[in-house]
Amino acid sequence: MIQQELPWHTPVLRDWLAGSTTLPHALLVLGTPGIGKSRLLRAFAAALLCESPASDGRACGRCDACGWIRAGNHPDLRVLQREPGEDGAPAREIRIDQFRAITEFCVIGSHRGGRRVVIVDPADAMNAITANAFLKTLEEPTAGLVFLLASARPDAIAATVRSRCSVRVAEGPVMDDATAWLQGQTGCTPADAGTWLAMAGGAPLHALGFAEPTLAAAHRAMLAVVAALPETSLVAAADGLQGRDARQWLPLLQRWLMDLGRCRAGAEPRYFPANVDRLALLARRCDPRALAEAGRALAQQYRQVEHPLNARLFCEETLARYLGAFDSAPADG
Numbered sequence: 261m262i263q264q265e266l267p268w269h270t271p272v273l274r275d276w277l278a279g280s281t282t283l284p285h286a287l288l289v290l291g292t293p294g295i296g297k298s299r300l301l302r303a304f305a306a307a308l309l310c311e312s313p314a315s316d317g318r319a320c321g322r323c324d325a326c327g328w329i330r331a332g333n334h335p336d337l338r339v340l341q342r343e344p345g346e347d348g349a350p351a352r353e354i355r356i357d358q359f360r361a362i363t364e365f366c367v368i369g370s371h372r373g374g375r376r377v378v379i380v381d382p383a384d385a386m387n388a389i390t391a392n393a394f395l396k397t398l399e400e401p402t403a404g405l406v407f408l409l410a411s412a413r414p415d416a417i418a419a420t421v422r423s424r425c426s427v428r429v430a431e432g433p434v435m436d437d438a439t440a441w442l443q444g445q446t447g448c449t450p451a452d453a454g455t456w457l458a459m460a461g462g463a464p465l466h467a468l469g470f471a472e473p474t475l476a477a478a479h480r481a482m483l484a485v486v487a488a489l490p491e492t493s494l495v496a497a498a499d500g501l502q503g504r505d506a507r508q509w510l511p512l513l514q515r516w517l518m519d520l521g522r523c524r525a526g527a528e529p530r531y532f533p534a535n536v537d538r539l540a541l542l543a544r545r546c547d548p549r550a551l552a553e554a555g556r557a558l559a560q561q562y563r564q565v566e567h568p569l570n571a572r573l574f575c576e577e578t579l580a581r582y583l584g585a586f587d588s589a590p591a592d593g
Contacts, residue, residue, distance in 0.1 A: 265303040266296035268433035277317030284426035285401040291430035294463025297410040335371035383409035384416035398424040446471040557581035
């Protein structure tokens with residue numbers, strides 16, 4: 261199916277298409293999670309392959325090429341992404357065998373006489389072996405082959421791969437536009453939209469998940485575990501997060517810590533405004549230097565979030581680093 265770019269990326273897409281005659285052979289698009297990078301890349305790919313583009317260069321949605329993209333079988337498009345495992349959840353890595361499966365595609369000519377496009381999303385999911393194989397193709401690009409990569413974690417991409425890409429940053433929407441879009445998608449009130457966007461750090465696609473009851477309940481449960489620290493024990497907190505994906509609870513913990521820092525500095529919380537009283541109480545128990553150190557420690561943990569060797573130990577170690585914000589705290593008062 262052809263994915264339309266989100267409204268705030270339409271001007272970006274038009275700018276890219278205006279310069280498509282000088283398009284680099286590898287484009288790496290960076291941006292925070294949940295702002296629509298994947299949809300932007302897929303809309304761009306559809307436009308590059310469209311055989312009867314609109315006046316602004318975007319895909320027409322009616323030609324044969326657009327029909328094949330809609331059906332997921334365009335002969336000049338390949339997508340490298342994390343494949344679902346036996347439990348249906350995406351694998352943690354893009355494996356070398358996935359890349360080997362498209363090596364012939366990368367060297368043969370176009371089926372339709374135009375460009376060939378490979379989307380890699382997310383590019384930071386390529387393991388070291390896959391990245392090395394991918395690098396060889398980047399170093400010797402064939403004519404008409406375009407790689408489109410997306411990532412929210414550029415530091416997790418091999419520097420040699422990044423250096424051979426033209427890097428562009430995709431921005432998220434301003435709050436008013438995000439609120440209006442979320443209301444249009446869910447029919448929620450402006451207040452609910454604002455709350456969800458705050459919890460999602462302004463990322464509309466993540467905020468959209470809070471309109472889904474199961475996801476919203478999971479988020480509330482994880483937030484309750486985090487908010488109960490440090491009074492609850494580390495073991496009890498780890499029990500509460502048992503079975504949760506670290507890619508969900510660790511960003512939540514990081515945002516909670518950021519709000520603690522804001523409250524400690526006398527500012528309002530950004531992500532959890534509804535929890536301002538609890539955050540203000542905890543902030544008085546934190547030392548600013550310990551907060552900063554805990555923030556750095558959680559950032560280090562996030563670099564391992566895709567590949568924890570032991571999920572339980574990773575959880576306990578991460579929570580211990582968060583609790584370090586309170587270790588040297590002055591007496592409350």
